Each structure stands twice: as structure tokens, then as C-alpha cells.
Amino acid sequence: MPNIDRIEAFADELTAIRRDLHAHPEIGFEEVRTSGIVADKLTQWGIEVHRGLGGTGVVGVLKGKGSNGKRIGLRADMDALPMEENTNLRWRSTIPGRFHGCGHDGHTTMLLGTARYLAETRNFDGTVHFIFQPAEEGLGGARAMIKDGLFEKFPCDEVYGLHNAPDLNHGEVAILPGPAMAGADFFDITISGYGAHGAMPERSKDAVVIAMTLGQALQTIVSRNVDPLKAAVVSITQIHAGSAYNVIPGEAKLCGTVRAFSDEVRALIRERMRAICAGMATAFQVEITADIRDTFSVLVNQEEQSRVVEAVARTVVDPAKVITRSQPKMGSEDFADMMQAIPGAYFWVGHDGSVPVHNPGYVLDDKILPVGASMFARIIETRLPVGAHA
Known part of the structure; x- marks a missing residue:
């Protein structure tokens, strides 16, 4: 042919x-x-x-x-x-x-x-x-x-x-x-904590530890909230924090993407992401903002x-x-x-x-x-x- x-x-x-x-x-x-x-x-x-x-x-x-x-x-x-x-x-x-x-x-x-x-x-x-x-x-x-x-x-x-x-x-x-192809959201999550000397963590609200904890928690959304028969992905693709070996940073940022074939699943993931961020903010006494953007249908x-x-x-x-x-x-x-x-x-x-x-x-x-x-x-x-x- x-x-x-x-x-x-x-x-x-x-x-x-x-x-x-x-x-x-x-x-x-x-x-x-x-x-x-x-x-x-x-x-x-x-x-x-x-x-x-x-x-x-x-x-x-x-x-x-x-x-x-x-x-x-x-x-x-x-x-x-x-x-x-x-x-x-x-x-x-x-x-x-x-x-x-x-x-x-x-x-x-x-x-x-x-x-x-x-x-x-x-x-x-x-x-x-x-x-x-x-x-x-x-x-x-x-x-x-x-x-x-x-x-x-x-x-x-x-x-x-x-x-x-x-x-x-x-x-x-x-x-x-x-x-045939998934819809996508891009997200930027900013953790505003309180910095301190690396040898004095008790004086900080450690944005890095919170970011690690939050990153693990976000991975439970697909495994514990989304119907297993409906494909979805939450991927953290960027982590930004810190500038020195002996400084606990006061801010950390997580960025990434969400993929799913259903707008309902995407809405569920957005809601859970925002809820987890709000819960983490309360638990660690910091401010966490989640900017989640509908990027692809x-x-x-x-x-x-x-x-x-x-x-x-x-x-x-x-x-x-x-x-x-x-x-x-x-x-x-x-x-x-x-x-x-x-x-x-x-x-x-x-x-x-x-x-x-x-x-x-x-x-x-x-x-x-x-x-x-x-x-x-x-x-x-x-x-x-x-x-x-x-």
C-alpha cells in the first residue's frame, strides 16, 4: 500500500x-x-x-x-x-x-x-x-x-x-x-513554614519535612479514593526547597501533574488534594496553598x-x-x-x-x-x- x-x-x-x-x-x-x-x-x-x-x-x-x-x-x-x-x-x-x-x-x-x-x-x-x-x-x-x-x-x-x-x-x-488520551491538571503546592538553623529544628516549622509528608499523602489519593477500574495518575515532578546545608528552609514547593480519563475522577482528585493540603496545614500549623489548573481535556x-x-x-x-x-x-x-x-x-x-x-x-x-x-x-x-x- x-x-x-x-x-x-x-x-x-x-x-x-x-x-x-x-x-x-x-x-x-x-x-x-x-x-x-x-x-x-x-x-x-x-x-x-x-x-x-x-x-x-x-x-x-x-x-x-x-x-x-x-x-x-x-x-x-x-x-x-x-x-x-x-x-x-x-x-x-x-x-x-x-x-x-x-x-x-x-x-x-x-x-x-x-x-x-x-x-x-x-x-x-x-x-x-x-x-x-x-x-x-x-x-x-x-x-x-x-x-x-x-x-x-x-x-x-x-x-x-x-x-x-x-x-x-x-x-x-x-x-x-x-x-484515547487522558485529561491533565498541573499543580503548584506551596508550603509556608518557618525557617531556622539546621542544628535547631525545634525552632522551625520545617517545610521540607512537611513537603515529604504531604508528598506521601498525595500518593494515597489514587490508591484509596479513585475507583481501581478507572485509570488515574498523580505525579510529583518537582521539589524546590532550601539553599544551604545548615539552614532549615521556611518554604518548600511541590509541582506536578494529574492524569485521568474522566472529568469526574479529575474533580475528585482535585478535591482530595485540597483537603489533604488543608489538613496538613492544620496539623503542622503552617500555610499551604494548592494551585491546581485544568490544562488538557x-x-x-x-x-x-x-x-x-x-x-x-x-x-x-x-x-x-x-x-x-x-x-x-x-x-x-x-x-x-x-x-x-x-x-x-x-x-x-x-x-x-x-x-x-x-x-x-x-x-x-x-x-x-x-x-x-x-x-x-x-x-x-x-x-x-x-x-x-x-
């Missing part, structure tokens, strides 16, 4: 674009160079371009043949991560502390490949909105675009997104109808659009490598917010290499660029067929 020949023919150009984006990564809401390249390419291919949605977002509008009024959105994220890259690639990041460690450079390039192909062929009847989104990595880029009127200005009847998947093999495509793939992805995938890759029984992922994705507004589907494209995303040694396999571009293109040609509305 082939990629689209016309896309395969310019695969080397897609690779060059992707590697250039990789070498010049930009984090959320700072994608000035990236969005400029996207806008320039779309303009070069005769696609109507709109910039500035959600800060650095770009939307391209392309009308096909015929008079069909149906509109489909295709979305790619553009931002990198605030982390160092640890590879020896010739095109590795040239910016310290910035790395396309999740492959968004690849997603952007795939959608550009789709845009070029559809602009050259126009073998569809309807309108395509190419949505290049900033700030997917926890900064609310999808919500920013929606707040700026994304779907009022560029109405869509359905939307599609994708992600590269190093946990799958090259040539595999996975789609999971229903809840649960990503739910609609049945109809999931079946479209499945059928299209069987024309792009080996039908035996189309996976429809994949496990839900505890990771989160803010495309979920777009799919709360518009029905759609989000799928994964496997590639060579086993280093996971968000790892400093992660490497995207450029061979999947025409695969992703072909998937998007065939979705459009399948859902907006020429001649169906003559």
Missing part, C-alpha cells in the same frame, strides 16, 4: 524543511520563525493565509473543485520543548535549552506536505483549513486559538490531527475510538471519524499494520479542546527508533513524513470527493 506518489516525489524537500525546523526550535507562543516559514510556504503554493490566531498560530484556507460547502480542519502543532537535545545529528538544535523532543517539527512538515499536494491537485470538493497551532506543550495553544475565534472565522465540520509514535513500528498507524475520538482514519490508513500502509485496538495513553494532547468543539479523530503514525518522546536522545524518522502527509491528504479526498455534490 503506497504513499501518494506525488508526495513521495517531494519527500526530500519535506525532509529538508523538517530538519531546518529541527535545528531552529521555538517553544510555545515564541514560534515566530516557524510560523513565518509556514506562512511563506502556504503563500508560495497559492493558499490563503491568516496569521496571529492564538498568538503565533497560522491558518491556511484552500477551496477545492465544485460547490460543496463542507469544511474540514487538519491540525499540526509547531512548538518545541524547553530541554536540551542529546544527539549527534547534523541538524540538531542550534539553540541551547530548546529541542523538538516531541516531533512537532515533523507534524508541521507533514501538514505542509499535505497542503502542497492538495494545492497542486485540488482533487476534492469543499474547503480545507490547515491549522498550525502554537504552544501544545502545556501552555494552552489550542484554547488560545479557539478563544481568538478559530472555529467562528474558519468553521469546520470535522477535524483531524496526528502524532508520531516511536512505540509503534514504521508503517503502522493506530487509531482508538472513544477516550480528555481526548475523545468520535466513532465516525475514527472509522474514516482506519479506512484511509488501509490505503496508505499495509492493512495488517492498521491498529484499532491500541491502548489509551496516559499522556495528554490539547487537540482534545478542538475536538470538544468539533467532531474529529486523532491518530498515531509509527516510525523506526525506540527512544521515547520528551527524551533528550529522541530522533524522528524522516521516512514517516510522506506517510503522515498522505494520510491527511487521503482523508480530505475521501471525505470531500469530487463529483459527489454536482
Whole structure:
């Protein structure tokens, strides 16, 4: 089962674009160079371009043949991560502390490949909105675009997104109808105690000891409050306290994330976190503040659009490598917010290499660029067929 020949023919150009984006990564809401390249390419291919949605977002509008009024959105994220890259690639990041460690450079390039192909062929009847989104990595880029009127200005009847998947093999495509990725909260908990000399702990209200006790207590929420049949995670990912060996700090901070597939479970976890913090504050006679923020919605793939992805995938890759029984992922994705507004589907494209995303040694396999571009293109040609509305 082939990629689209016309896309395969310019695969080397897609690779060059992707590697250039990789070498010049930009984090959320700072994608000035990236969005400029996207806008320039779309303009070069005769696609109507709109910039500035959600800060650095770009939307391209392309009308096909015929008079069909149906509109489909295709979305790619553009931002990198605030982390160092640890590879020896010739095109590795040239910016310290910035790395396309999740492959968004690849997603952007795939959608550009789709845009070029559809602009050259126009073998569809309807309108395509190419949505290049900033700030997917926890900064609310999808919500920013929606707040700026994304779907009022560029109405869509359905939307599609994708992600590269190093946990799958090259040539595999996975789609999971229903809840497919967890919703997420981020939290910052601040313990305001009373500092003292390290040799005189009785004069302190030790924020470090309280933080350790609180951290252990928070781990009981999932094990003792959440239904064991409903997946949930509470992870403390940062601890900040102290500046010297002989000083008991008066303040400590715990930061982390909550993941679950149910908004009810997420609400329960938030309530228990706040209650435990309040109880600890009373027990230790300190002040504890808990800032818990709804960051990602649960990503739910609609049945109809999931079946479209499945059928299209069987024309792009080996039908035996189309996976429809994949496990839900505890990771989160803010495309979920777009799919709360518009029905759609989000799928994964496997590639060579086993280093996971968000790892400093992660490497995207450029061979999947025409695969992703072909998937998007065939979705459009399948859902907006020429001649169906003559």
C-alpha cells in the first residue's frame, strides 16, 4: 500500500524543511520563525493565509473543485520543548535549552506536505483549513486559538490531527475510538513554614519535612479514593526547597501533574488534594496553598471519524499494520479542546527508533513524513470527493 506518489516525489524537500525546523526550535507562543516559514510556504503554493490566531498560530484556507460547502480542519502543532537535545545529528538544535523532543517539527512538515499536494491537485470538493497551532506543550495553544475565534472565522465540520509514535513500528498507524488520551491538571503546592538553623529544628516549622509528608499523602489519593477500574495518575515532578546545608528552609514547593480519563475522577482528585493540603496545614500549623489548573481535556475520538482514519490508513500502509485496538495513553494532547468543539479523530503514525518522546536522545524518522502527509491528504479526498455534490 503506497504513499501518494506525488508526495513521495517531494519527500526530500519535506525532509529538508523538517530538519531546518529541527535545528531552529521555538517553544510555545515564541514560534515566530516557524510560523513565518509556514506562512511563506502556504503563500508560495497559492493558499490563503491568516496569521496571529492564538498568538503565533497560522491558518491556511484552500477551496477545492465544485460547490460543496463542507469544511474540514487538519491540525499540526509547531512548538518545541524547553530541554536540551542529546544527539549527534547534523541538524540538531542550534539553540541551547530548546529541542523538538516531541516531533512537532515533523507534524508541521507533514501538514505542509499535505497542503502542497492538495494545492497542486485540488482533487476534492469543499474547503480545507490547515491549522498550525502554537504552544501544545502545556501552555494552552489550542484554547488560545479557539478563544481568538478559530472555529467562528474558519468553521469546520470535522477535524483531524496526528502524532508520531516511536512505540509503534514504521508503517503502522493506530487509531482508538472513544477516550484515547487522558485529561491533565498541573499543580503548584506551596508550603509556608518557618525557617531556622539546621542544628535547631525545634525552632522551625520545617517545610521540607512537611513537603515529604504531604508528598506521601498525595500518593494515597489514587490508591484509596479513585475507583481501581478507572485509570488515574498523580505525579510529583518537582521539589524546590532550601539553599544551604545548615539552614532549615521556611518554604518548600511541590509541582506536578494529574492524569485521568474522566472529568469526574479529575474533580475528585482535585478535591482530595485540597483537603489533604488543608489538613496538613492544620496539623503542622503552617500555610499551604494548592494551585491546581485544568490544562488538557480528555481526548475523545468520535466513532465516525475514527472509522474514516482506519479506512484511509488501509490505503496508505499495509492493512495488517492498521491498529484499532491500541491502548489509551496516559499522556495528554490539547487537540482534545478542538475536538470538544468539533467532531474529529486523532491518530498515531509509527516510525523506526525506540527512544521515547520528551527524551533528550529522541530522533524522528524522516521516512514517516510522506506517510503522515498522505494520510491527511487521503482523508480530505475521501471525505470531500469530487463529483459527489454536482
